Amino acid sequence: MPVFWLSDEELSFPDPELANEDGILAVGGDLSVERLLLAYQMGLFPWYNPEDPILWWSPDPRFVLFPSELKIAKSMRSYFNQRKFEVTFDQNFESVIRACKEQYRKGPGGGTWISEDMVEAYCTLHKEGFAHSVEVWKDEELVGGLYGVCLGKIFFGESMFSNVNNASKVGFIALVRMLEDRGFNLIDCQQETQHLKSLGGRSINRNDFLQIVSDNKKEKTMGGNWSGIIDDPFKNVLKANKS
Numbered sequence: 001m002p003v004f005w006l007s008d009e010e011l012s013f014p015d016p017e018l019a020n021e022d023g024i025l026a027v028g029g030d031l032s033v034e035r036l037l038l039a040y041q042m043g044l045f046p047w048y049n050p051e052d053p054i055l056w057w058s059p060d061p062r063f064v065l066f067p068s069e070l071k072i073a074k075s076m077r078s079y080f081n082q083r084k085f086e087v088t089f090d091q092n093f094e095s096v097i098r099a100c101k102e103q104y105r106k107g108p109g110g111g112t113w114i115s116e117d118m119v120e121a122y123c124t125l126h127k128e129g130f131a132h133s134v135e136v137w138k139d140e141e142l143v144g145g146l147y148g149v150c151l152g153k154i155f156f157g158e159s160m161f162s163n164v165n166n167a168s169k170v171g172f173i174a175l176v177r178m179l180e181d182r183g184f185n186l187i188d189c190q191q192e193t194q195h196l197k198s199l200g201g202r203s204i205n206r207n208d209f210l211q212i213v214s215d216n217k218k219e220k221t222m223g224g225n226w227s228g229i230i231d232d233p234f235k236n237v238l239k240a241n242k243s
Contacts, residue, residue, distance in 0.1 A: 003027055006056075011035060016043050016210055023059030030054070031121035033128055038147050043213040045190060045223050050115035056060035060206035063192040065147040069182035071200040072173055072238065079170050080237045085144075086137040087174045087233035089130075089226040093126040094119070096133040096145040100159040114159065122158070125149060129223035136162075144168040146175070148188075152219030154187040154212070155179055172199060181236060182222065182240040186212055 004014045006029035017079075019025040025044060029035055031054065039045060048055040056166060079085065101114035126132035132152065136144035138226070144167025146160035162168035176187060189196045192203060222229075 011038060013039065013042055013044060013056065017206065019058040019060070022040075023057045024055055025058045026056040027053050029056070030061075031117055033121075033124055033130075036121065036149070037130065037151070040151050041213070041217065043188075043210050045156065045158075046118075047113055047190075049113060050117075057190075058206065058210075059191060061130065061203035062206055062209040063189045063196065063201055063203050064209065065176065065187040065189055065196065065201040067176050067184055067187065069200040069202070070173065070176045070180070071198065073198070076169060076173065077168065077238060079166060080234050083234060084138075085167060085170050086173055088135045088137065089175075089178075089230050089233070090126070090132055091135050092142065093114065093131065093133040093147065094123050095142055096135060096147050096161070097122055097159070099142065099145065099161045099163075100147065102162040103159075122147065122149075131219070132226050133189050134175050136167045136171040138164055138167070140207075144171050146171055150223070151221050152216035153183060153185045154188060154216050155184060155186075159192065167225060169195075169199065172196075173237060177235075177237045178230060178233065185216070 003020055003024050004026040006026050008030065011034055014024060018024060026219060031046065044056050044058050046054050047057050061185040097114065097119055101119065122131050131147060131149050133147040134145050135142055143164040144162040146157065148155050160168040160172065178186065189201050
C-alpha cells in the first residue's frame with residue numbers, strides 16, 4: 001500500500017485500512033486540535049522523530065486492553081492496600097508529558113519521539129478537555145504517570161514514565177479501574193509492550209479495532225478536567241482481580 005501525503009489545506013485522512021504493512025497511513029498535516037481529534041476518531045495516532053514530517057499510524061494488529069481483563073499481580077496488592085503512592089488525575093499534565101519525554105532520553109544514544117511540538121499540541125488538547133494525565137506521587141514528588149486522549153468510552157494511551165519501581169503500573173491500574181467504573185469499553189495501547197501485556201493487554205486485528213472506534217462515535221465524551229471527579233483513585237482497585 002502507498003503512504004499518502006496529507007494536504008495542509010484539507011482536514012481529512014484516507015481510510016485507515018489503507019495503511020502499509022508497517023502501519024503507516026499518511027505523512028504531513030499538522031498537530032492542530034481539529035486534526036488530532038479527527039485522527040483519534042478514526043483510530044489513528046501520530047508518531048514520528050522530531051526532525052521528520054508527521055507520520056500517522058494505523059497498525060495491524062492493534063494492542064489494547066479491555067478494562068474487565070485487567071490483571072493485577074499479587075505483588076502489586078500491597079501498593080494499594082498500604083497506599084504506598086498517591087494517585088491524582090489532571091493535576092499536572094505538562095509535567096507528566098515532559099517526564100515522558102525525558103524518560104526516552106535515557107537509553108543508548110538518547111532521543112525521544114515527543115517533540116516540543118507534541119508537548120504543545122497535547123497541552124492544548126488538555127486545556128480543551130480531551131487529553132488527560134495520571135500523576136503518581138511519593139512524598140509529594142512526582143515519580144510516575146501517564147497521559148492520553150479520551151473520546152467517547154475509549155481512552156487512547158500515549159506514553160507513561162516511572163522513576164520509581166512500579167509507579168507507572170500503579171497509575172495505570174488506578175486509571176483502568178476508574179474508567180471501568182464509568183463504563184469505558186477500551187484502552188488503546190497502540191503497540192505491544194511486555195509491561196502492558198503483563199497487565200492484561202492483548203492484540204486484536206485492525207478491522208475489529210476500527211469497528212469499536214466507529215461504534216464509539218455515539219458515546220458521550222467525559223471531557224473537562226478530571227481532577228475533581230475522582231474522590232478516591234484506589235477505590236475498588238482490587239475488585240475482581242484477574243491474576
